[in-house]
Amino acid sequence: MTLEIKPKEKIFLRLAANDVRRSHFIEFLHDNLISIEQTVPPVDNHHLMAVLFFTYCPGGQKKPRFGFEARIETITPDKRIFLRRLSEPFACDLRLWPRIRLDLRPVIYSFCQNQEFKIVDISGSSAHFTLPQDDCPSYKVGTIVQIKFVFESGETFADCEITRHWIDTTGLNHLAVQFIGSNEVNDFIKNIFARNHNVRQLKPALSKKNRRRR
Known part of the structure; x- marks a missing residue:
């Protein structure tokens, strides 16, 4: 952009x-x-x-x-x-601030269709990933995928719409997604920020959808 x-x-x-x-x-x-x-x-x-x-x-x-x-x-x-x-x-949307860049913050893992995605940055509304080099499927803009996020304090799932898929000058695949509907990602992110700044942490509200998956 x-x-x-x-x-x-x-x-x-x-x-x-x-x-x-x-x-x-x-x-x-x-x-x-x-x-x-x-x-x-x-x-x-x-x-x-x-x-x-x-x-x-x-x-x-x-x-x-x-x-x-x-x-x-x-x-x-x-x-x-x-x-x-x-x-x-x-x-x-500042209501979904902060956004975390992973070379500056603690490690967060993400997975989609049994493949690990490397997070470049993430907020409560969207995320940017790099994809595995080998056997990378073709992701079409507008496709809905489910991504699992693993934080230090727990894990959650989010339904995501692919908004962009591109290959950079080094040949690395990138994927940008927008989260759909309610999810717990922003609560986990706020807790990371709160821990780093010594303020009160939030307890993620476990949704019925994620309770069934555990």
């Missing part, structure tokens, strides 16, 4: 569930670096290297909202902040 943010456009940095700072976009730089104005309220050197959620609405409209994970790398004396984008932008 192409980033569509204009200079001076309003953006938001979500550092925690109840900590959102507003700012304005300045420019895109090399190597996924982004320059923005100092936030309101301001961030300081204690926030350096913090991983946060960057959100924006193209054209200044209220919807749709897009977002991606980023890391604060530099705060300059002239009130500029340099962020490094860590994930691809995606349409997001």
Whole structure:
């Protein structure tokens, strides 16, 4: 997805569930670096290297909202902040925040049709996987699949609609899915975030569907 943010456009940095700072976009730089104005309220050197959620609405409209994970790398004396984008932008619902990138968070396993999918990033509404190199079936956009997720604190199933299937320049297969209906994935993700930030954890509500599968 192409980033569509204009200079001076309003953006938001979500550092925690109840900590959102507003700012304005300045420019895109090399190597996924982004320059923005100092936030309101301001961030300081204690926030350096913090991983946060960057959100924006193209054209200044209220919807749709897009977002991606980023890391604060530099705060300059002239009130500029340099962020490094860590994930691809995606349409997001802040009620389903946070989104977890697996090279930054604990390991989560996922399986579909007896094959293990490697998670690139995941939220309570969607996920991005890389697929096995050998005997990879052809996944068509619009197909409904059931994926099993195994977390440190338990496991759950989710019905998913395939929204994109592509092969990158290295030949690696990628799959993007959107979750359908109710699921427990977001509760597990919030518990991972809560544990990392020392806040109260949620107890996933075990659905009737998942009780039958155990």
